[in-house]
Amino acid sequence: MLSRGRMLVVCALLLVAPWTHVNAEESPEALFCTLIPTLEADGERANASVAWQVGLGPRLPGSNASTALLDGLEARHPSWSFERDDHAWSSTGLTNLVAMYPPNATLEQDRAFGLGAHYDTRHIADREPDEANQSTPIPGANDGASGVAAVEEMMHLIPGMDLDHAVVVVMFDAEDQGETPIIEGSRRWADNLTQSERENLAGFVLLDMVGDASLDLANITSNHPSLNDVVEPMAEAMGLIDGREGCSGTVNKDVYQPETRTWIGDDHMRINAVEVPAMVIIDHRYGPNATRLADGYWHTLQDTPEHVSAESLETVARMVELGLRSGAWMEAVAPQEPAPTAPTIEEPDQDEPTSEAEGADGLAGPLGLLLLGWAFVVGVTSISAVSIVLLRKLRPPPVSSTWSWDEA
Ligand SMILES: [Zn+2]
Structure with a gap:
């Protein structure tokens, strides 16, 4: 079974994933200050x-x-x-x-x-x-x-x-x-x-x-x-x-x-x-x-x-x-953005160097290594398959499904 500690690490990486490409560029505050005079x-x-x-x-x-x-x-x-x-x-x-x-x-x-x-x-x-x-x-x-x-x-x-x-x-x-x-x-x-x-x-x-x-x-x-x-x-x-x-x-x-x-x-x-x-x-x-x-x-x-x-x-x-x-x-x-059903382990699309693909690139290193190391330690292909299913379930749902507006 996937240990609790490793699950937490994988969870943290998956939660951070969609926003990594933002932080790689100019911070939002610096960008605002650059733009305000314009x-x-x-x-x-x-x-x-x-x-x-x-x-x-x-x-x-x-x-x-x-x-x-x-x-x-x-x-x-x-x-x-x-x-x-x-x-x-x-x-x-x-x-x-x-x-x-x-x-x-x-x-x-x-x-x-x-x-x-x-x-x-x-x-x-x-x-x-x-x-x-x-x-x-x-x-x-x-x-x-x-x-x-x-x-x-x-x-x-x-x-x-x-x-x-x-x-x-x-x-x-x-x-x-x-x-x-x-x-x-x-x-x-x-x-x-x-x-x-x-x-x-x-x-x-x-x-x-x-x-x-x-x-x-x-x-x-x-x-x-x-x-x-x-x-x-x-x-x-x-x-x-x-x-x-x-x-x-x-x-x-x-x-x-x-x-x-x-x-x-x-x-x-x-x-x-x-x-x-x-x-x-x-x-x-x-x-x-x-x-x-x-x-x-x-x-x-x-x-x-x-x-x-x-x-x-x-x-x-x-x-x-x-x-x-x-x-x-x-x-x-x-x-x-659409396509939330994409699998967690996937080669970045080399034909489309969009900012989203760059975001995926930045994630592929640490996540890929982690998964490889884990697969090596466990060494059982069938358990890997089970874990991939688990990982899919751990992806954060779209924001739209996590809130409601009935707070009147
Ligand atoms: Zn009115």
């Missing part, structure tokens, strides 16, 4: 997008304002391809806008990362103190327009980023309708992804309420943990965590608060529900003195452009940009 996301341009969207009027499902918004997004980003994803819903229907870069990429065939926001705005200002105003639609400068604006910034920049994967952008309809927000557009989109589309979509970052002039980002517990873990080191490098030194060595802003943990229901949950890792970046304390969703400008008529700032939009857009340029978002979900 970030290009433009807060003023994003802020102009907020003003444009709010100027269209409330973006209610099926409204002329919604159609004008989607037409405008297509016109403003000609290097992307677009599809409108229509679904029967209520009396109006709902329409998600799906954009791809490169324009000939498809989720069916190409590895991609996802970005998105809801573009609809709440039909009622049900958090207004004055009851007479509670049935009025909100302007949605932060709750709606800010997420779209920050994602739009990425759409401007991605064609120049030379990424080694496609990007799918989804602008979701019907997140914020109903008695309590129904999160319906993302459900329709996620539930209609095919098996291969889900497998090709490595992960998804949603932006919602990211323009608050008083920006406070919490640690969101409904996020997929692997993606969520990327936020803290990036925020630290960018100088956004109070009391910690960023790359520039200056005193940091108090923007990202890793110790403030809160659960948020949003479009990302619909995507997590179909086992695609997803997370939201959101400021749930909208307003200078807000301590939670319900005591600021959220779902009130005060959700106006004057309460949104170019600086906040730029901060969040640059964090997303940093994750894309560094590969941090993709690396975070890399263990979920």
Whole structure:
């Protein structure tokens, strides 16, 4: 039998295996510091997008304002391809806008990362103190327009980023309708992804309420943990965590608060529900003195452009940009890449010198030697076969099967 000590060593090697190629290169922190001065996301341009969207009027499902918004997004980003994803819903229907870069990429065939926001705005200002105003639609400068604006910034920049994967952008309809927000557009989109589309979509970052002039980002517990873990080191490098030194060595802003943990229901949950890792970046304390969703400008008529700032939009857009340029978002979900059923002992594919093959190379030495030595000591072929079966069972399962989001 395989001794307990040897099993532990083999287990440890197998657990480390998927990440060895990351550590062989520049550390993530050093890479962030190299990239931060090169970030290009433009807060003023994003802020102009907020003003444009709010100027269209409330973006209610099926409204002329919604159609004008989607037409405008297509016109403003000609290097992307677009599809409108229509679904029967209520009396109006709902329409998600799906954009791809490169324009000939498809989720069916190409590895991609996802970005998105809801573009609809709440039909009622049900958090207004004055009851007479509670049935009025909100302007949605932060709750709606800010997420779209920050994602739009990425759409401007991605064609120049030379990424080694496609990007799918989804602008979701019907997140914020109903008695309590129904999160319906993302459900329709996620539930209609095919098996291969889900497998090709490595992960998804949603932006919602990211323009608050008083920006406070919490640690969101409904996020997929692997993606969520990327936020803290990036925020630290960018100088956004109070009391910690960023790359520039200056005193940091108090923007990202890793110790403030809160659960948020949003479009990302619909995507997590179909086992695609997803997370939201959101400021749930909208307003200078807000301590939670319900005591600021959220779902009130005060959700106006004057309460949104170019600086906040730029901060969040640059964090997303940093994750894309560094590969941090993709690396975070890399263990979920397809072909998890590969045998544990296999010659690296010499025809395809990809980074994954390099990772396998780095592992082949120690693991191969260990297994050879062990086989020699035991000297019984039949027991080797049994151990290989054991080793397969010891491989860590895909992350998607090890967590759940029912912690409400
Ligand atoms: Zn809302």
